[in-house]
């Protein structure tokens with residue numbers, strides 16, 4: 271297949287982990303006879319510095335002309351919020367909104383080799399396999415009015431029925447091909463938007479009789495993610511709750527550096543990015559874990575290109591390399607040498623190159 275991919279490395283560790291994911295994509299293209307044309311663009315702080323705009327028109331055009339987008343991470347202390355009340359925009363919200371990428375899929379799956387790195391007891395973490403379906407283009411992030419004076423600040427939480435319906439449908443569809451359970455997370459004991467959310471879920475469930483539905487308040491959900499994470503299958507929730515719960519859930523499997531994500535809409539176009547940010551504390555040191563970026567590239571192959579086998583080959587390579595004991599610093603066992611981003615990526619490339627090209631899927635983030 272021939273595909274065009276817009277690559278937006280961004281800031282901090284973004285370029286370091288994106289470069290790793292690009293190497294993996296190039297190897298996949300060679301091994302599976304695909305042609306991936308890459309076009310690079312600026313986003314975030316890098317784009318502000320070069321062009322004065324975090325999501326420049328050139329970047330939007332490059333993405334528009336592509337079949338999918340691979341993004342590293344954006345932001346950092348140089349461009350983030352400051353006490354004087356600037357309203358920073360790091361480009362991420364703009365690109366998500368511009369392309370209508372309303373569904374953010376964040377799979378959290380126990381990695382057997384990393385159970386020791388999880389803060390949870392092994393028996394709690396070992397069966398975790400959940401998918402957070404986060405609404406991405408509405409809610410507090412985008413609601414108007416939104417403003418700030420010296421004395422007060424306003425953000426607005428608003429959701430339309432239509433916005434809720436399409437993300438809830440997505441969650442039900444995913445549950446059907448997973449373990450058939452949807453947990454809808456809200457704060458319906460307080461928020462009107464949550465009461466509408468709950469109503470829509472209740473209406474929708476009739477169309478999916480094969481899926482079990484439960485409602486959970488977000489505060490107790492945060493607790494249950496730690497006490498009983500294996501109980502979850504698909505978790506559907508609004509923008510801000512999903513942001514917070516997904517960082518929380520990521521550590522169950524060892525590190526934020528492990529968690530990939532897909533931001534998609536209904537026609538197959540998508541933006542693929544690690545859940546983590548630009549890691550200012552480790553940027554430039556060459557020690558970032560590139561697994562989340564590499565696994566995001568795998569999600570791109572699966573969700574935008576329908577290349578399930580290729581995606582699974584990457585996911586299995588990540589498992590194998592970790593099982594073989596090769597780790598970056600964030601997940602390294604005490605007393606072992608941590609690999610650099612580049613060294614670990616080399617291991618992945620070697621593993622992928624040595625694997626037989628097969629249709630047999632053993633481990634997949636689906």
Ligand SMILES: NC(=O)c1ccc[n+]([C@@H]2O[C@H](COP(=O)([O-])OP(=O)(O)OC[C@H]3O[C@@H](n4cnc5c(N)ncnc54)[C@H](O)[C@@H]3O)[C@@H](O)[C@H]2O)c1
Nearest residue numbers: 343344345346526527545546547548549551552558559600
């Ligand atoms: N998708 C994105 O582009 C995205 C996501 C989250 C935060 N951000 C931005 O990133 C900047 C920093 O935010 P933050 O510090 O709160 O969150 P962060 O995710 O960048 O870092 C949180 C912690 O996790 C560690 N970490 C993150 N990714 C890692 C990796 N791949 N390997 C090893 N360790 C990793 C960092 O070193 C840090 O200690 C902010 O400007 C924020 O707005 C961007």
Ligand SMILES: CC(C)[C@H](C(=O)O)[C@@H](O)C(=O)O
Nearest residue numbers: 344345360362363513545547
């Ligand atoms: C950087 C920030 C705007 C972003 C978000 O809140 O959506 C990030 O935290 C994420 O999880 O992708």
Ligand SMILES: [Mg+2]
Nearest residue numbers: 513514517545
């Ligand atoms: Mg986040």
